[in-house]
Amino acid sequence: MENNINIKLKVWRQQNARDKGRFETFKLDNISTDSSFLEMMDILNEQLVNEGKEPIAFDHDCREGICGMCSLYINGRPHGPDDDITTCQLHMRKFKNNETITIEPWRSAGFPVIKDLIVDRTAFDQIIAAGGYVSVNTGGIPDANALPISKDEADEAMDAASCIGCGACVAACKNGSAMLFVSAKVSQLALLPQGRVEAARRAKNMVARMDDLGFGNCTNTGACEVECPKGISLANIARLNREFLVAKIQD
Amino acid sequence: MSSLLCSSIGKKLLMGLSGLFLMMFLLIHLAVNSLLLVPDGGDTFNAAAHFMATNPAIKIMEPLLGVGFLIHIVWGILLTIQNRKARGSSRYASGNKTTGVSWASKNMFILGVTILAFLVLHIAHFWVKMKVTGDPLLEHTLVNIGGVDTEVENAYRLVNATFSYLWIMIVYVVAGIGLALHLSHGFWSSLQSIGFSNELWRKRLNTVGQLYAWIVGLGFSLIALLQYLFYQG
Numbered sequence A: 001m002e003n004n005i006n007i008k009l010k011v012w013r014q015q016n017a018r019d020k021g022r023f024e025t026f027k028l029d030n031i032s033t034d035s036s037f038l039e040m041m042d043i044l045n046e047q048l049v050n051e052g053k054e055p056i057a058f059d060h061d062c063r064e065g066i067c068g069m070c071s072l073y074i075n076g077r078p079h080g081p082d083d084d085i086t087t088c089q090l091h092m093r094k095f096k097n098n099e100t101i102t103i104e105p106w107r108s109a110g111f112p113v114i115k116d117l118i119v120d121r122t123a124f125d126q127i128i129a130a131g132g133y134v135s136v137n138t139g140g141i142p143d144a145n146a147l148p149i150s151k152d153e154a155d156e157a158m159d160a161a162s163c164i165g166c167g168a169c170v171a172a173c174k175n176g177s178a179m180l181f182v183s184a185k186v187s188q189l190a191l192l193p194q195g196r197v198e199a200a201r202r203a204k205n206m207v208a209r210m211d212d213l214g215f216g217n218c219t220n221t222g223a224c225e226v227e228c229p230k231g232i233s234l235a236n237i238a239r240l241n242r243e244f245l246v247a248k249i250q251d
Numbered sequence B: 001m002s003s004l005l006c007s008s009i010g011k012k013l014l015m016g017l018s019g020l021f022l023m024m025f026l027l028i029h030l031a032v033n034s035l036l037l038v039p040d041g042g043d044t045f046n047a048a049a050h051f052m053a054t055n056p057a058i059k060i061m062e063p064l065l066g067v068g069f070l071i072h073i074v075w076g077i078l079l080t081i082q083n084r085k086a087r088g089s090s091r092y093a094s095g096n097k098t099t100g101v102s103w104a105s106k107n108m109f110i111l112g113v114t115i116l117a118f119l120v121l122h123i124a125h126f127w128v129k130m131k132v133t134g135d136p137l138l139e140h141t142l143v144n145i146g147g148v149d150t151e152v153e154n155a156y157r158l159v160n161a162t163f164s165y166l167w168i169m170i171v172y173v174v175a176g177i178g179l180a181l182h183l184s185h186g187f188w189s190s191l192q193s194i195g196f197s198n199e200l201w202r203k204r205l206n207t208v209g210q211l212y213a214w215i216v217g218l219g220f221s222l223i224a225l226l227q228y229l230f231y232q233g
Helices: A037-050 A122-129 A151-161 A168-172 A179-190 A199-212 A223-227 A235-250 B002-006 B008-037 B043-054 B056-087 B108-133 B155-162 B166-193 B199-230
Strands: A004-013 A022-032 A100-104 A113-115 B141-145 B148-152
Touching: A022 A037, A122 A179, A122 A199, A151 A179, A168 A179, A168 A223, A179 A199, A179 A223, A179 A235, A199 A235, A199 B008, A235 B002, A235 B008, A235 B166, A235 B199, B002 B008, B008 B043, B008 B056, B008 B155, B008 B166, B008 B199, B043 B056, B043 B141, B043 B148, B043 B155, B056 B108, B108 B155, B108 B166, B166 B199
Parallel strands: A004 A100
Antiparallel strands: A004 A022, B141 B148
8 A cells, every 4th residue: 555645854954063053844745655764864865965965964774673873853752753663663654744744863962963963872882881791701602500590580681681772762851861771781781690790880880981971860750761762661770770879888 | 978979870869868758757747737637626736736846856857857858959959950951952843742751750840949939938837936936826725635734835826827818728739739749750759769669669659659649749738728618717
């Protein structure tokens, strides 16, 4: 069932980090509702290139929802008007004919705009570099039952590990807080014996880095959890609070 | 220790602990206030007020309570300023259409300021008169406490007279609703901040939190309303 719609786009354009930036509007006709949101952006950019104009810069890579590269704040929501998906998994069938779609970059002090819709998310890399790893080689898959891990813990660790670091949590948060991201990265390792050894140091260093980078304080509002494309739970934030407080008190 | 309290989670710990402490105080406050509804001309309430004013444990708690309020207010302002800064200078033109987030959780600061404004008025109405300036309405009265006639301040008369004004009653009712909203997020949030929550407990704490918030908030509102309507003259 092919269905085409005409849309109006209001896109944020910004030359560089110092530029003030502004919205530009574009009209696109005959967009298939079966096309993905990023395919629509490609069509728009083709059109701009053919007109001799500069195409819109936006982040994307795997286009199957696992790399965490795509971003975009679409019509008031990170990753657009659908739940538990990334922008690359958003389809044009979610929009109506003649709808005006507003596209903005992630906005927060921790993620400055580089150009148009691309923001600098290296802050997340810096937080990971502060401790989001296991520092020794833990070898291959251990023998079954050699290192017993309960099903519940394994599930929770796996759920936390599904965080792709896209930054939607920060974009959605009214405080520009990165707590959901940091808590997922701390949890996925703290729940397993291989990561448990360095859990205290990890929590302290990653939180310290997060604070240094100017992310806000968590107010347990939960917008991050709603907008997270991977459905990372606020329970991870409670675990991070526990890990961090216990580690600090033990010092 | 200082690095703990300077960290984002440490600051939230202080917010959570002071919040929990204040919530305990609110329960005791509501319990004593509910005696205002005992229809005996205020004798039970006056006896309870006398107990609260003379009990050494309460005397120790009073300055601690002040400190609790101060920490909660100062850190609340501090965190809000930091959070505004972290949000960045540019706003989303397409607004915020995230669903399933409670209004109260997004407006804790506004609700807190509302409660603070009320608190100033509330302290002027009662605490200042009872502890500092005194008031002719507080003239001593005799109350039978445990079979002994005891001379106590007539706190009931002051409360009753204060609630005879319509505007004061309305301010108290509105403040009670504001308090309920603040607590409806605050109860769960304080425990989440100190790390006491998970997938299962979140649901439990939310249920208990909503119950607590609306019982306490509307409880205060209702007492003011009933005092105005049925306990005058």
